[in-house]
Structure formats: C-alpha cells, structure tokens
Amino acid sequence: MELLIKNGRILDPSTNLDFIGDIYIKNGIIEEIGQDLQYSAEKLIDAKGLWVTPGLIDVHVHLREPGQEYKEDIESGSRSAAKGGFTTICCMPNTKPVVDNEVVVEYINMKAKKAGLVNVLPIGAITKGQEGEILANIGKMAEAGICAISEDGKSVLDANLLRKAMQYASMFDLPILSHCEEPSLATGFMNAGEMSALLGMKEIYPESEEIIVARDIILANNAKAKLHLCHLSTKGSIQLLKEAKLRGEIVTAEVTPHHFTLTEEAVEGYDTNTKVNPPLRTRIDVEAIKCGLRDGIVDIIATDHAPHHIDEKNCEYEVAANGIVGLETSVSLTITELVNKGYLTPIGLVEKMSTNPARMLGIDKGTLEIGKIADITIINPSIEYVVNGQEFESKSKNTPFNGMKLQGKAMYTIVGGQVIMEDGKIRGEIQ
C-alpha cells in the first residue's frame, strides 16, 4: 500500500528537516521526502497546517498485562498510545508476574502482535520478582527483545547488586532505567513543602529522589553503563544531572507532563488523581524541569502512563494508588505548557518525544530518513479542546487534567506505513 502525506510541516531533528513538504510511503518504508511529490497513492493525507514528525516514542508506560488486566491490557494500552500519537511504547516490568524472564517477554510480544497497533518494547526487571536480591534473566530477556532493564516503582537498594546489574547489562548494551527513591525519606503521600504543611499530609522529601540520582550517576559512571533516570521531579535532581553531563558522563533523563504542568497545589481538596510517585512538587521544581528541557539537560518526555481502576482512586488519599494515565494527554500538555510558552520549539518537541528516546534505547527509530520504516505522527498544533478522561481509549481514567483546556493533538498515527489512528479513531473504526 502507498501513502502520500501532502503539505505538512516536516519536522525531523535526526535529518535536520523543517520545511513544508510531502512524504511518500511505499510498502511501509519512507520512499521519498520533498516538495510537490507526484504519486498516485492509495491514501492521501492533507497535512496542511499540521506537523509531520517521526513516530513518537514513550519510554515509560505501564500496560498492566499480565496480571492486572482490570486496569489496562496490552490492547487497550496500545489503543491509548495510538490515540495519543505514539508509534512505540516501552512497557515497565512491574506486572504480575514480574517481567524477569524471557517467557513473560515473549508473552508480551505475542499480545502486542495480536493487538497489532503500536510497537511495544518490553522492559525487563533488574532483579527476580523485583525483590532486589538476585539478578533477573537479563541475558535471556535481551535475546527475547527487551529494550532496557528497570526496577520501576522502586530503586535497587543494594548498591553493590545494582553495580553488578549495570556491569552485566552493559554486555547486552541495555540501558538501565532508574526509578530514584530512597524509601526511608518517602514514607508520606505528597511532596514535603508548604502544601503538605497546609493540608496536614505526611511527606515525601525531595532528598529521597536526589540521593539515589546521585548514587546511580556515580555507580553508572564507574560501571560504564547506560544510565537513564526516570521521571525526575526536583530542582536538585536536575542540578545533579546537569553536573554529570558537564563532566561528560553518559546519562540521560526523562520528565513527565504532569511534573512539568502541575504543582503540589493541585493536591488541595485531596483529589486522588493527583497522587503520583514521585509526587507533584513546587513551582520552583516545575520551573527547573522546564528550563532543563529547554537547555538540553533533560533529554526525554515520557508519560509514566499508570492506569488504575476507579476503585483504587475513589478512596482515602493515603490508600489511593499512585499514578496518572498520560498517553492521551502528553502531546497536548507538551504543546500547551512547553511549545506555546517558549520552552521548546516544535523541533525541540520532536527531539524530546522521538529522536532522543530512540537514541537512548539504541533503536532504529525516531527518524524520517528515507529507507526507514514509516513510523510517523501527524499533529495539529493549534486545535483546542477540553480534556475528558471518560473519552480515553485507556481502560483507566485517572487523570488530574479533566476539564483542562489544552492545545494541540495527534491527528494521525502511522506505524509501518499503516494509518492506525485518524482523528481519534483507531484502525477498524477509520472510514
């Protein structure tokens, strides 16, 4: 099948493209890029006024399958990703059972293939059962196709074990995605700050994250491992990252849309959809995160898409599950909060949501280079709408952004040359 995208603003940092033009796709491959391309294609997309970018990649999502299919499964998560404009998502291993051996990896691969929408790249656990004691089958999982390892949800507290994991993973060129949290400083439920004082809530100290950020940077540098820091949320973490980069160390980091959009003030009223780990922080932290993105300190925007059932959120704040669904609001929040406010250029957005994620993972994606697989996202940067979680494709609706007016939305998601999402409709529903 052939696909011709006409008159879009083609944005691709990897090939240095930013011009109004056309892309011709044949047999799932980018065949030609230029102006006034004359091809008769099976499908023609008029992309006037739209951004045409390499397919967006989310390096941090929770698909909950196997084990917690009542929250999300690989199919619903894939639909959610497609709707949000993502062509590739990396799913965290904290499922039941944990992704700590190749059997579970193959299961996810099989389910993702069955869903047949976006590319799903499993992430393997660092230790068996995420128990922090014995290394998971990292090598066997690498053979089965994991893209990284991570203990997401917690840190590997035994520094020596993590050091060994880093050394071991480097044989397979796997990045280590590090969730940074020292639990003794994170016994509460929201950021330690003025709001926790006002709301009378037990606290999570910023140092909880920063101590482990510092530790993992030091360990990775000595182990010569590819360290990627997950969902950084504090000014202190951004500072530590900056210092490591200035020393020339190989480290990357992601931040989430909720951490660059909301502050701890959102917790007022005890809305459990604001409960997330790491917690929403202060204005100062939010500003540091945005400046970190602008200045190239922070490499990646990732959602930490964390679906939870309504019953797990409709309860006491302390009891409520941590997490926010993010796949379907990520593009809009990035445009609204970062592009429109001058922190990122459109090219900068593509860098943080496609180019850099691909580079960090070391995968052959995140580019519009001719001859590459046609994973493409087409974004309308100016469309305005009001968020309604009930309309999400995700099984879960736990978003703190309900009712918020946002700008920008993915209009088309194209995976391997196939249009899997068009104007909010998922393949099968597309006319």
Next chain:
Amino acid sequence: MWNRKDLVGLKDLSQDQIMEILELAKAMREKIDNKEARKDSLKKFSVLTLFYENSTRTKTSFTMAAEFLGADVNDLGISTSSVKKGESLIDTAKNLDQMGADIMIMRHGMTGAPHLIAKNCRGSVVNAGDGVNEHPTQALLDMFTIHEHKGKFQGLKIVIIGDIKHSRVARSNVFGLTKMGANVVLAGPSTMITSNMKALGADVTSDLNAAVKDADVIIGLRIQLERQKAGMFPDIREYSQLFGINKKLLSLAKDDVIVMHPGPVNRGVEMSTDIIDGDNSLILDQVKNGVAVRMAVIKLLMEGRKNNGITN
C-alpha cells in the same frame, strides 16, 4: 444563619462562623450543669460516632454532647464491623447514610478521610481528628477557653509547644486562632517543626524561652513516646529537661498566662505536675468546655439541616 453541611476543619470556616459556634457554646454550657435546661431540642435526630482510631475522651465528649441535646447516639464499633471484612470507607459511610444518620462524627488515621465522606454522603460529617491534619472541635474548645479568660483573640500571644508536626490539634488551632487575629508561635524540637509551617501563618521556633516570653496563652501538646523510635528526640529525660513546660519557663510569660493541654497529659514529660495542677492551668475547664462546644456544633449542623431542608 448556619449554612455548612459539615465541619471538617477550621481552615475553611469564617471568623463569623467561629464566633457563632463559640457564642452558642456559652449557652450550651449552662445545660451541662442544669438538667432542666437540657431540653430535648434534637429529639429524633440521629448521631453516629465512627472512630477508626482509639479515643476515650473525645468520643465520650461527643456522645454526651449529643445526648444532652436529646439526640439518639449510636456508635459504630469499628473493631467488630464490616471494616474488618474489608469494606471500603466510602461504602461503609454510604450504607450508614442510607440508614438515616443525620450526623456522622468521625475520627480516622488518614488525612482527608472525613472530607471524602462529606463529599459522598447526605449526612453531616464532623471531623473528630483526621491523620495529622485537623481536629476542629478541640481547637474550638481551646478557643472558647481562651476567649472566656481573655475576652478577645486580637493581639494575644499564643504559644503551642511540642510535637507540632504530628499534631492535628496544633494545626486546627493555628487555622482558627490566626483567623481571629491572634499571634501564634509554634515551638518544639527542630525535628518536630518545619519551616514550611510558616505557610500556616504562625511563627516557628525551637527557642522555647523566646517563644514563651510575654505569652498570654501556653498550650502544651502530648508527646507520643513512639516518636522516640522515629528519631525525633533521644529520650524522655532529655525531652522534658529541654522542652518540658516548667515553672522556670512559665515565669517568662505574662503573669496572667493561662496554660492548657488537650490531654491526656504525660505528667513530668511535656509538662510538670506543679504546672498541670497550678493556678494558671485550665486543663480541666477545657474538658467541660469541650462538651459545650460539641453541643454547639451538633446543634448548628442540625439547624443547618433543618434550614436547608436536608433530610436523611
């Protein structure tokens, strides 16, 4: 006219609403001593106590307050209830709501739990302490006691000493007292106060002498012994010597300083016995005032329900 459905905290009350409660409490106190005056003004109204944390005096105080007003009072025995069967808090409350509870008096170990129930039920909710957040009726009875003796709040120096960080009593007092124009100073070991508490509108210090100097009111807080294990202070001996309220400290305050404590007191730990039983102490008055204040709160909420045509 009273128009609030619930009393979950002093943070959201206006000056007028606080004064309305305190004034009604004055009239209510008469009823405690005068059996004839008690009247069954709230006959046929139902009050339910739900205490997810242990309590003797607060629960008894609420129960007697409601009984003095003629309401029917029932206690949901949490330890024997469906909670043990794993029912969610919202489900429990919604069920009780359906049975026709007019007022649910609730204590819970988690911050915001009464707010959650208030949102989900037609019945009125009174917060009898939530997590480390608020304990509004305790603060109201403290305020009643202060107002009775000082005749005002404006300009008073009120010092609260102890484990501020874990005290819902301190927090409700700060919200209420600062709203009424008092100057509140929070004092205690630096592990038990944080500079973020300045956001509450109070001064924060670890210098007890400076805190107590020229104070009009001193409120001591119960020190919980398990805080020792959490690394808040080395031991009781050191705590009482460095942070205990004693004669020497009291001498720095104004001559007519009043001393209060929400109880139960650890004698000789956060407060010395001669202070507890001394002339400046109003600790027992507080207990009586507590019943009066709770009567006022229950009466106002019931009247609010009548005025707004809320039936249950």
